[in-house]
Amino acid sequence: MTPTYAKSTWLFGRALGLVFLVAFVSWHVQEDGLIGAHGIAPAAELLAQLRERGLGFSDVPTLAWFFGADDAALSAMCFVGELAAFLLLVGVLPGPSALAAAVLYLSLHAIGGPFMAFQWDILLVEAGFLATLVLPWRLWHPPSATIEPPIFARWAIYALAFRLMFLSGVVKLASGDDAWASFTALDYHYFTEPLPNPLSWPVHQLGSGFHRVSTFLVFVAELGAPFGIVVALAARLTAGGIFLATKSDAATRIPRAIAKHALRVAGVAFIGLMLVIQLTGNYGFFNLLTITISIPLLDDALIERLVPKRLRGAFGRAAPRMWVGHRVVRLAQCSLLLFTYWLGSLALLAGLGLGPELPDALHEDLAAARPYRVANGYGLFAVMTRVxxxxxxxxxxxxxxxxxxxxxxxxxxxxxxxxxxxxxxxxxxxxxxxxxxxxxxxxxxxxxxxxxxxxxxxxxxxxxxxxxxxxxxxxxxxxxxxxxxxxxxxxxxxxxxxxxxxxxxxxxxxxx
Structure with missing residues (x-):
């Protein structure tokens, strides 16, 4: 039986709505002191400086160009973003809600100065834009009406998960930091991480042996597990070739099973790593966001096993149709997906240190897309601080x-x-x-x-x-x-x- 991903897509949409809501509310309660008119880095001053330099929306994409950056406008952007996030959380207009949340968060990020410069801020924007291609554009998306997502859109999420995790592992080795190379990085991590939590101190006391094993498992999750996505892609392509040659679904059973289990391994590894990091440090909404991006890797059969029996009846059967029927809209979304794959591939190559080898035209493509945060390079904790x-x-x-x-x-x-x-x-x-x-x-x-x-x-x-x-x-x-x-x-x-x-x-x- 071909695995379906309708339930995991439904969970992805609800979880992403929760992450957006947390991110908007968290920012909103700090906004006045950070970038308000009397804050540390006033957004209105930044916007005025950008205007003086002759920059505009294409350089710094923010709705503040149209509505201003005074305290009322900033608060309004937060409020509307919170509303869009809530609608996404409850499944109302999921596609448009994800788009609205992404645009509003990008608008705040663009004028947030040093306080909106974290990797998970741009990761949230990129995930939000991809969600507009994965989630249905309909009035309501209840669990009982789950619809199989477009396969190319789903694989765009997989590509983001691969880029995030794999590059986070690569930068640790590429940095030349001997703490990572010698597997001693976690000897320092728990007391040097930005905001430790109550478990950081006791875990630090567990000793070098424990920390070396933990470091090895980090590399397994970041450098090994992402290749589950590569294996799954190869298996899916193999299944497609077999079907074209034999016209038999039965003949594709083994490669389809390999793809399903390879994606499961990657998803479980990513989620497991994020849960452990969450237990031993305060990283804002990063862990929750990465878990959310990993959910679509899990097929419906596995989701059903994880959901309590009394709740399984809320899910419907995956429908064979796509979430939007209009051919023009589908064509436009397919074009956007191809563009997303293209930019994501360029960002991956740049993250692997192959940027200098790319032609100038490709560098121009990346530079033009960079302000919109639709394809980003990632890499966390490249060098472990020791003090x-x-x-x-x-x-x-x-x-x-x-x-x-x-x-x-x-x-x-x-x-x-x-x-x-x-x-x-x-x-x-x-x-x-x-x-x-x-x-x-x-x-x-x-x-x-x-x-x-x-x-x-x-x-x-x-x-x-x-x-x-x-x-x-x-x-x-x-x-x-x-x-x-x-x-x-x-x-x-x-x-x-x-x-x-x-x-x-x-x-x-x-x-x-």
């Missing part, structure tokens, strides 16, 4: 007594176990981790952040857990850098401290 530097921000009324600003999620108090923030994405806390990898001059947004603290700007102070001056304006602010590393169990028992800390010195000048 953790934390920036601690202080204010003072007299320049003698200094009080510390407390962040909501990043490490600070050495006696505090890291908390859980995912799937929320605390952008300022994350950006503080990246800032600590460089210098004050390399992070121009940080100067504006300190200025906003001097002004006691409420929208920026709302991003923090504690303002030591309770809304009053300090006369001085500064940033100091500290070294942080996990302590062992003995230190925790003796001092009740999870972190060993050491002050390294000034990170910024003192502003007043």
């Amino acid at each position: 953790r530097h934390e920036i601690r921000v202080e204010g003072s009324m007299d320049g003698v007594e200094w009080r510390e600003y407390v962040f909501r999620h990043k490490p600070g108090d050495p006696t505090a176990l890291p908390g859980v923030s995912a799937p929320h994405m605390p952008r300022l806390d994350w950006q503080m981790w990246f800032a600590a990898l460089g210098t004050y001059r390399q992070n121009p947004w940080f100067h504006r952040f300190l200025v906003r603290l001097l002004e006691a700007e409420p929208s920026v102070l709302d991003l923090l857990a504690e303002d030591p001056f309770e809304g009053a304006r300090p006369r001085f602010v500064r940033a100091r850098v500290w070294d942080y590393r996990f302590g062992d169990v003995e230190r925790w028992r003796e001092r009740d401290e999870y972190w060993v800390t050491e002050e390294l010195g000034a990170w910024s000048p003192t502003l007043h």
